[in-house]
Amino acid sequence: MKKYLGKKIFIYLITFFFAVTIDWAIPRFMPGDPIQILLSRFQGMEGGREIIEAQITASFGLDRPLLEQYFNFWGSLFKGDLGISIYTFPKPVMEVINEAIIFDILLLVPSILLSWIVGNKLGAFSGVNKKADKYTMPFFYFLTSSPYFWFAVVVVFFFGVQLPWFPINSAYSSTMRPGFNLAFILDFLHHWFLPFLTLFLVQLGGWAIGMRNMIIYEMGSNYSKYMESLGASEKLIRKYAFRNGVLPQVTGLAIRLGNIIAGALTTQIVFSYPGLGYILLKAILNQDYFLVQGTFLFIVIFVLLANFLVDIIYMFIDPRVRFSYSGEV
Amino acid sequence: MAKSEFWKKHENLYFAVTNGKVIFGLIIFMSILALAIFGPMVAKYDYDEFAGPGYMPPSKDFWFGTTLMGKDVFTRVVYGLRSTFVVGFVGGTIATFVGLIIGFLAGYYSGKLTDEVLMMITNIFLVIPTLALLIILSAYLPYRGILSQSVIIGLTAWTWTARAVRSQTMSLKNQEFVNLSRISAAPVTKIIAEDIAANMFSYVFMVYIIQFTGTILAAVSLEFLGLGPTQGISLGLVMQNAVNWNAIQLGLWWWAILPGLLLTILIVSLYFINTGLDEVFNPRLREM
Amino acid sequence: MPENVLEIKDLKAYYKILKGDVKALDGVTFNVRRGEILGIAGESGCGKSTLASALILRKKPLQYISGEAKLLGTDIMKLSEKQFKKMRLKNISIIPQYALDAFSPTKKIRIFISDLVREHGIRPNRKFFKKVEERLDMINLDPSALDRYSIELSGGMKQRMIMIISTILDPDFIIADEITSALDVSSQRFVANMLVKLRDEGITGSAIFITHDLSILYQIAERIMIMYAGHFAEIGPTDEIVSNPRHPYTKALIGSLPQVGIQYKENRLSGIKGTPPHLLNIGEGCRFRFRCPYKTSKCEETPQREQITDNHFVSCWNWKENFSDSRPSGGEKDGE
Numbered sequence: 001m002k003k004y005l006g007k008k009i010f011i012y013l014i015t016f017f018f019a020v021t022i023d024w025a026i027p028r029f030m031p032g033d034p035i036q037i038l039l040s041r042f043q044g045m046e047g048g049r050e051i052i053e054a055q056i057t058a059s060f061g062l063d064r065p066l067l068e069q070y071f072n073f074w075g076s077l078f079k080g081d082l083g084i085s086i087y088t089f090p091k092p093v094m095e096v097i098n099e100a101i102i103f104d105i106l107l108l109v110p111s112i113l114l115s116w117i118v119g120n121k122l123g124a125f126s127g128v129n130k131k132a133d134k135y136t137m138p139f140f141y142f143l144t145s146s147p148y149f150w151f152a153v154v155v156v157f158f159f160g161v162q163l164p165w166f167p168i169n170s171a172y173s174s175t176m177r178p179g180f181n182l183a184f185i186l187d188f189l190h191h192w193f194l195p196f197l198t199l200f201l202v203q204l205g206g207w208a209i210g211m212r213n214m215i216i217y218e219m220g221s222n223y224s225k226y227m228e229s230l231g232a233s234e235k236l237i238r239k240y241a242f243r244n245g246v247l248p249q250v251t252g253l254a255i256r257l258g259n260i261i262a263g264a265l266t267t268q269i270v271f272s273y274p275g276l277g278y279i280l281l282k283a284i285l286n287q288d289y290f291l292v293q294g295t296f297l298f299i300v301i302f303v304l305l306a307n308f309l310v311d312i313i314y315m316f317i318d319p320r321v322r323f324s325y326s327g328e329v
Numbered sequence: 330m331a332k333s334e335f336w337k338k339h340e341n342l343y344f345a346v347t348n349g350k351v352i353f354g355l356i357i358f359m360s361i362l363a364l365a366i367f368g369p370m371v372a373k374y375d376y377d378e379f380a381g382p383g384y385m386p387p388s389k390d391f392w393f394g395t396t397l398m399g400k401d402v403f404t405r406v407v408y409g410l411r412s413t414f415v416v417g418f419v420g421g422t423i424a425t426f427v428g429l430i431i432g433f434l435a436g437y438y439s440g441k442l443t444d445e446v447l448m449m450i451t452n453i454f455l456v457i458p459t460l461a462l463l464i465i466l467s468a469y470l471p472y473r474g475i476l477s478q479s480v481i482i483g484l485t486a487w488t489w490t491a492r493a494v495r496s497q498t499m500s501l502k503n504q505e506f507v508n509l510s511r512i513s514a515a516p517v518t519k520i521i522a523e524d525i526a527a528n529m530f531s532y533v534f535m536v537y538i539i540q541f542t543g544t545i546l547a548a549v550s551l552e553f554l555g556l557g558p559t560q561g562i563s564l565g566l567v568m569q570n571a572v573n574w575n576a577i578q579l580g581l582w583w584w585a586i587l588p589g590l591l592l593t594i595l596i597v598s599l600y601f602i603n604t605g606l607d608e609v610f611n612p613r614l615r616e617m
Numbered sequence: 618m619p620e621n622v623l624e625i626k627d628l629k630a631y632y633k634i635l636k637g638d639v640k641a642l643d644g645v646t647f648n649v650r651r652g653e654i655l656g657i658a659g660e661s662g663c664g665k666s667t668l669a670s671a672l673i674l675r676k677k678p679l680q681y682i683s684g685e686a687k688l689l690g691t692d693i694m695k696l697s698e699k700q701f702k703k704m705r706l707k708n709i710s711i712i713p714q715y716a717l718d719a720f721s722p723t724k725k726i727r728i729f730i731s732d733l734v735r736e737h738g739i740r741p742n743r744k745f746f747k748k749v750e751e752r753l754d755m756i757n758l759d760p761s762a763l764d765r766y767s768i769e770l771s772g773g774m775k776q777r778m779i780m781i782i783s784t785i786l787d788p789d790f791i792i793a794d795e796i797t798s799a800l801d802v803s804s805q806r807f808v809a810n811m812l813v814k815l816r817d818e819g820i821t822g823s824a825i826f827i828t829h830d831l832s833i834l835y836q837i838a839e840r841i842m843i844m845y846a847g848h849f850a851e852i853g854p855t856d857e858i859v860s861n862p863r864h865p866y867t868k869a870l871i872g873s874l875p876q877v878g879i880q881y882k883e884n885r886l887s888g889i890k891g892t893p894p895h896l897l898n899i900g901e902g903c904r905f906r907f908r909c910p911y912k913t914s915k916c917e918e919t920p921q922r923e924q925i926t927d928n929h930f931v932s933c934w935n936w937k938e939n940f941s942d943s944r945p946s947g948g949e950k951d952g953e
Contacts, residue, residue, distance in 0.1 A: 145596035150589030226719040229674045231705030262460030299461040319766040
């Protein structure tokens with residue numbers, strides 16, 4: 001068990017290291033000179049050019065040897081200094097990200113959890129019900145094949161425009177001020193629903209298909225055969241099959257987290273929902289390299305942490321991990 | 330031996346071409362491919378041309394309607410489809426190829442250092458959110474073309490293939506006929522070519538389809554974010570334009586929805602093909 | 618007259634596939650007496666495992682075609698799934714070939730047993746588990762095994778656990794399907810003896826012991842039935858089968874067994890030349906005729922089951938001519 005966790009932590013640390021290195025390396029080694037472009041943009045800005053130049057010198061350390069630049073980068077990382085955002089000048093990148101993250105969490109966590117739970121149930125149902133299966137599978141295929149942002153557009157069209165039940169922009173009305181009062185919460189939920197629905201439905205397709213296949217596989221396994229030979233009801237066998245089929249679905253969750261978050265990013269753009277995805281797009285369009293870099297890092301950290309969480313959960317639900325000596329399942 | 334192998338392949342081929350799912354998916358896929366190949370030849374306009382009045386719904390003259398500015402959506406879509414297919418084929422090939430090599434080596438030398446190192450690399454790439462990586466790579470490229478897009482997507486998408494190929498290799502490695510070759514002191518390449526590769530062909534084909542769809546989706550997402558090819562047109566770009574110009578709010582649903590619908594249908598068709606092929610190559614599933 | 622627990626009459630079950638019918642069990646007749654262990658032997662593909670499946674669990678593409686299988690007087694082939702389900706584990710049970718793989722990896726053994734017996738209306742309370750523990754003790758398993766997951770058990774432990782679980786409700790009839798095939802010799806002995814013990818203690822009623830290993834049957838079976846390519850070949854008391862076989866196939870089987878104390882120099886092990894026929898859409902006639910040294914033209918017709926003595930039956934046209942009073946030679950001499 002310890003070996004399993006240890007191995008995973010090791011991989012995550014290396015991945016983080018690798019991500020930070022890429023984050024640091026790319027702007028420096030890409031052909032062309034983004035720094036100069038940056039500088040040239042601030043020609044006309046009052047005092048802006050000096051600050052930016054100072055920023056760049058500090059974080060890019062252009063006059064310093066590469067290795068020192070690299071360590072400085074790590075240093076500022078740990079200090080929480082990710083530079084100053086250009087597009088929301090003079091806000092520090094860290095602050096921009098902090099404001100956005102809460103919206104991401106509120107969107108991602110419920111959609112992932114609910115779609116996983118409901119998707120698995122629907123998939124199991126489809127797996128044992130051949131008649132229903134013929135109709136549900138194409139539907140699930142459709143859901144999982146849809147690009148998130150396109151599906152968002154469809155959702156907007158039907159529930160935001162044709163039937164104007166929901167707003168299609170932002171996380172809350174411009175007239176509202178964020179706070180823990182009922183009015184704001186309701187307004188937020190009203191705005192939150194369509195992006196949530198998009199993420200929920202597209203993911204659901206994938207989980208349903210996965211579980212449906214797992215159930216079919218498990219129902220054909222030797223333990224299922226044995227139980228049936230000894231007179232167990234189909235209901236009991238299904239219960240056992242489901243319990244076993246859930247395991248690869250948990251692993252699948254870990255693997256697909258990156259993909260889901262990517263989907264969330266593009267979905268946010270459609271709704272102008274102020275999460276990291278939306279921020280990232282604005283950063284790219286405005287060539288705000290500091291913000292792009294910072295957002296990238298945060299997305300990676302987010303995915304790594306979520307992955308780690310899933311790995312821990314998996315450890316508790318699969319007894320083979322506890323007793324297997326190789327640490328590999 | 331050769332003859333019975335031929336019959337075996339023949340039998341699978343027979344099942345492949347008569348499988349309902351495969352046929353259904355193949356028809357749709359071919360139709361869309363035809364659209365990509367011949368569409369631009371048939372289109373009346375150029376994709377950047379201001380072909381007519383803006384804000385026109387689908388009609389005889391403008392099969393997919395026009396954009397806000399008056400560009401023909403159909404033309405833009407079929408040209409964009411071309412780029413989509415190119416990225417899919419090229420990126421998919423790269424991803425499959427890289428994944429095959431890594432997965433195979435890791436599986437063949439499983440348990441040894443080669444395997445451990447390769448798996449470590451694979452796990453790193455598996456965990457890093459691919460799109461984020463692609464974003465950061467693309468954002469700093471001074472010039473982005475279809476080819477460079479295909480390459481970077483292909484080079485980040487292989488992880489799933491590597492893992493799948495590795496486990497398949499490991500299971501095949503232990504089967505009797507491979508051991509027989511080993512005992513007969515046949516060279517490694519011969520073992521690979523004849524025993525393992527022959528059995529993996531069907532598997533690899535299905536893996537390729539999955540990589541193809543993955544590549545397309547990644548490409549479209551990048552384009553939507555504004556990180557697609559700097560020149561030319563792509564499906565994601567069409568949709569980005571639509572969303573940026575508030576197409577839905579303004580009622581130009583055809584501009585925002587039709588391109589994506591075509592893409593989704595394309596991917597669904599590939600799903601059908603893959604599921605059908607799965608039934609063909611795994612007879613147990615045929616009974617279902 | 619001893620009562621028959623199982624009466625099989627001309628039982629047929631085929632695997633129906635696209636290309637046609639694989640006639641894996643094609644008209645087998647035999648009985649199993651109360652308290653008896655009947656050994657069923659034959660090479661791979663002879664239909665013995667199909668017989669097991671036909672009796673306990675027919676899964677597509679295996680289908681019942683015709684014939685009777687009366688368990689305690691009831692023809693189980695004619696029962697509905699619902700009715701037969703009640704008989705499983707209670708009246709008829711199986712120790713399967715895949716015992717090592719028969720547990721769900723995510724359930725503790727105790728939970729599995731509880732769930733299973735609850736399906737049959739038994740309450741898995743303390744009293745019940747006391748009985749379970751007694752059985753475990755009998756088979757040299759520590760009761761702590763109950764609170765483990767299957768991954769924690771060794772292969773041998775799993776095999777024994779399966780034996781206990783399959784017989785926990787004292788079935789009248791048990792099918793032991795190749796339960797020793799994957800084991801080493803001393804474990805084989807243990808398991809085979811355990812089956813006998815279960816029968817002796819009255820825990821199980823009768824049993825059929827399916828195997829390809831005649832030497833084990835010699836130790837524990839009262840009668841042996843030989844099958845070949847889906848057909849019945851011969852059935853009789855163990856001694857007679859081994860010392861005085863009447864069917865050419867049985868004779869060859871016995872003859873191919875290594876004998877202790879005899880070296881290769883003295884006697885060659887004779888195999889049986891050739892392989893069993895493919896059973897897909899196979900036609901009429903004795904299925905051994907392609908390899909049989911005593912084949913005649915009559916063998917193109919499917920042989921009838923004929924009685925030799927009260928207890929000894931054979932299915933061969935030429936048994937009288939070939940083996941009326943022969944003693945087997947053990948191994949074929951050089952030059953065969």
